[in-house]
Amino acid sequence: YPLLVFHDNPCSMMGLTPLRLQFPGKVFQVYSRAGPQVFIPPNLMEEVKALPDSVLSISEGVREFFQTEHTHFPDPGHQEWTLWIKQSLGKNIAKYATIVLESLPSCWQEIEFHPRMCMLVANLTARVFIGPLFPVEWMFTSIKYTGDLFKAIHYIKNFRAQVRFLFKYVIPSTWTQWKHIKTAARVVEYALSRPAAGDAVHAVNKMLPEDKKKDYVFQGRAQLGLAVASLHTTVRVICQVMFDLAEHPEYVTAIRAEIKGVLKFEDKKTWTVENLALLKKLDSVMKESMRLHGGGVKADKPASFRRKVLQPITLSDGTFLPPGTFVYAPTHAISHDASIFPDPLRFDGLRFYNLRKRSPADANRHQFTTIDNTVTYFGAGRHACPGRYFANVLAKMIVVELVGKYDFGLVERDTLPRDVPFEDGLVSVNTRKRMMVRKRVG
Numbered sequence: 001y002p003l004l005v006f007h008d009n010p011c012s013m014m015g016l017t018p019l020r021l022q023f024p025g026k027v028f029q030v031y032s033r034a035g036p037q038v039f040i041p042p043n044l045m046e047e048v049k050a051l052p053d054s055v056l057s058i059s060e061g062v063r064e065f066f067q068t069e070h071t072h073f074p075d076p077g078h079q080e081w082t083l084w085i086k087q088s089l090g091k092n093i094a095k096y097a098t099i100v101l102e103s104l105p106s107c108w109q110e111i112e113f114h115p116r117m118c119m120l121v122a123n124l125t126a127r128v129f130i131g132p133l134f135p136v137e138w139m140f141t142s143i144k145y146t147g148d149l150f151k152a153i154h155y156i157k158n159f160r161a162q163v164r165f166l167f168k169y170v171i172p173s174t175w176t177q178w179k180h181i182k183t184a185a186r187v188v189e190y191a192l193s194r195p196a197a198g199d200a201v202h203a204v205n206k207m208l209p210e211d212k213k214k215d216y217v218f219q220g221r222a223q224l225g226l227a228v229a230s231l232h233t234t235v236r237v238i239c240q241v242m243f244d245l246a247e248h249p250e251y252v253t254a255i256r257a258e259i260k261g262v263l264k265f266e267d268k269k270t271w272t273v274e275n276l277a278l279l280k281k282l283d284s285v286m287k288e289s290m291r292l293h294g295g296g297v298k299a300d301k302p303a304s305f306r307r308k309v310l311q312p313i314t315l316s317d318g319t320f321l322p323p324g325t326f327v328y329a330p331t332h333a334i335s336h337d338a339s340i341f342p343d344p345l346r347f348d349g350l351r352f353y354n355l356r357k358r359s360p361a362d363a364n365r366h367q368f369t370t371i372d373n374t375v376t377y378f379g380a381g382r383h384a385c386p387g388r389y390f391a392n393v394l395a396k397m398i399v400v401e402l403v404g405k406y407d408f409g410l411v412e413r414d415t416l417p418r419d420v421p422f423e424d425g426l427v428s429v430n431t432r433k434r435m436m437v438r439k440r441v442g
């Protein structure tokens with residue numbers, strides 16, 4: 001397959017979108033700081049997704065990406081937490097959906113939006129994962145850990161693989177990892193000393209083998225892993241949606257009308273998973289926001305479906321993938337492909353709402369949480385994000401509260417970009433971006 005050599009200097013990058021156009025429907029390879037990366041086009045995703053873990057491994061992909069050997073990020077081999085998310089979190093989601101909105105300004109004020117949303121989501125996820133009476137230090141640890149982890153990963157990857165075991169000690173963020181792990185172990189021990197409250201700590205502890213039940217460091221590390229998977233990912237969605245709504249106030253009006261319409265038919269006037277699902281315009285706005293901002297940086301790098309080939313693979317088009325190859329889905333490039341999403345650079349908040357109206361099959365196909373070979377920002381196949389249903393409910397509850405109770409506007413002189421790259425193709429929302437906010441009267 002074509003080999004394209006890149007560096008990590010973003011200015012010198014062509015980006016994957018032109019490459020995808022150059023090699024439509026073909027596998028192609030990019031060389032970057034992370035080594036050769038092979039991109040699988042949507043037409044071949046079906047067969048790649050079906051490969052067993054012993055042939056194409058997510059765990060090995062995660063180990064390499066997170067440098068777990070050096071950063072102490074939890075070993076992806078332990079699946080108890082994923083099981084809990086799949087089996088329990090999904091079923092019990094409604095009871096967790098209580099929102100405690102921190103007070104935002106009552107008259108127009110310029111605020112940094114991201115930190116506020118971090119505190120809010122950290123508070124809510126801590127109740128679910130640790131328990132309703134979680135220690136406050138956990139909130140700060142869960143927010144801070146992700147940033148420190150990615151700093152450590154970034155610097156560790158500057159060293160050759162063979163010397164990382166030694167040079168990691170000169171990186172301050174590697175030391176900070178231990179501080180966070182100690183806090184997490186303490187928090188887990190404390191949570192286990194209290195009665196169970198449907199939280200992850202107790203539920204997962206029950207599933208663990210005897211020798212791990214009192215291993216608080218092991219469980220603390222897993223909680224940190226869960227924080228990485230759930231916190232900033234969900235915050236990013238909320239921030240991006242609110243920035244999109246501030247840029248396109250016409251959708252705010254439509255969403256407010258939709259909220260009123262749904263609540264009118266409800267006796268209890270509280271949000272549940274069922275009535276949140278009726279907010280189809282909001283769902284569409286969220287999906288459109290994810291399409292434009294959820295999948296990697298400027299089309300230049302991979303974003304999701306990170307896997308390592310363990311056994312030789314020959315795809316139906318003849319492509320041979322030798323063991324050791326890292327494969328990815330070019331998420332950003334696909335979601336900006338005009339043949340799949342017409343007028344791809346335009347924010348069309350009702351794009352998916354209109355698609356859902358086409359037929360009964362389409363009604364389920366274009367929801368925020370639906371994934372397919374052209375929508376890969378939640379990954380793909382059997383390891384696709386199990387937390388996306390929870391993230392969907394959490395983000396919707398918060399956006400509904402914000403849109404219902406507050407007005408929002410852009411800060412005109414704030415020209416900071418919304419998306420900032422951080423590690424190997426991932427994109428984060430700009431934490432310093434400001435927004436005008438005021439409480440609505442009445």
Ligand code: HEM
Pocket residue numbers: 058081082085089226229230231233234237294303304305306376377378379380381382383384385386387388390391
């Ligand atoms: C909008 C928010 C979120 C986004 C964009 C997101 C994205 C992703 C992506 C891209 C993957 C990799 C899937 C693959 O490679 O096929 C993933 C995996 C995962 N996510 Fe999420 N995620 C989100 C929220 C959450 C939440 C809230 C939780 C926890 C409740 C969670 C838990 C996980 C877990 C445990 C995995 C690993 C699954 C496995 O290895 O089988 N995620 N997520």
